[in-house]
Structure formats: C-alpha cells, structure tokens
Amino acid sequence: MPFTTSLIRRGILGTAATFVLAIPALAGDITVHDPYALSSGAMAKAGAAFMQITNEGPEDDRLIDVRSDIAKMTELHTHEIDAQGVARMMKVEEGFVIPAGGMHSLERGGDHVMFMGLTQGLEQGDSVAVTLVFEKAGEMVIDVPVDLARKPGGGMKMQHKTDN
DSSP: OHHHHHHHHHHHHHHHHHHHHHSOEEETTEEEEEEEEEESSTTOSEEEEEEEEEEOSSSOEEEEEEEOTTEEEEEEEEEEEOTTSOEEEEEOTTOEEEOTTEEEEEOTTSSEEEEEEESSOOOTTOEEEEEEEETTTEEEEEEEEBOTTOOTTOSSOOSOOOOO
C-alpha cells in the first residue's frame, strides 16, 4: 500500500511540474515562452539559452542585459556572417528590441543568451536561473531547463518572428 501511494504522489508531482514549466514567465507586458539551455557536453566551457519573448504592451521594450550565476560571463549575442561566409558570434551591446504587440526569438543561428566560462556543467534535466533585464519591464528571473537533446527548430517554436 505505501508503495502505491508513493507512486501516485510522484505522478501528481511530475504532472504538476510539467504544468509549471509550460506556464510562460511574465513581467509587465513581457512573457517568455519555451526557454531552454544547452552546451556541447559536460566539460564544455560555454553554453547558450534560447526562448521566444513576447511584448503584449502598447510600446516597444528592449532586452538590455542578462545575468546568470552559472557562468563567469553571460551576454546577449548574435551571429554575423563575414565577407568570406564565416559565421562568428558577437556581443550585442544595445540589446534586442521586443516590439509592441510582437515578439523576438532567441534561437540557434541568431540572437541568443551566451554563457562563457561555465562554472558548472549543464546536465540534461537541470534548470538554470537567468535574469533578463528589460529597459521598461525591469528584471525578470526565469528558470531555464537544460535540454541537451533539443534539435534546432524543436520545442514549441512559434511561427512568427519580428524583424528588427
């Protein structure tokens, strides 16, 4: 009998955790959908986080900074392709505009959160705390699940991307 009760309790807690992770993070008119983080392996020195950020407000906002304790440096990055066709990552000092009534995707091959000098490994199923700093909405702390198995384009990707 105790064994059955334990299994039922675990099932209820697992279901509750799934629903909590499915609820988007919210700060003012800004919501974050489908965040995930990854690295190239347990010994990697760098990692990245991706998500969709929606602004339901009447004015543009801007993601101006990002912080996390899992790395020595956490920055907003993008990819740029040089004249020789080589892609390189670079810090985006001005941040990313989140348009009024629109969204901005942080995704592989584009804009993203970069973790450099990881202070801990990113392991499948873990969750990392990330603070997003918006110009108008202020700070938003989100839990970003580590999903090392996620393929590009996977997850609950939205169909619309706002051009900046």
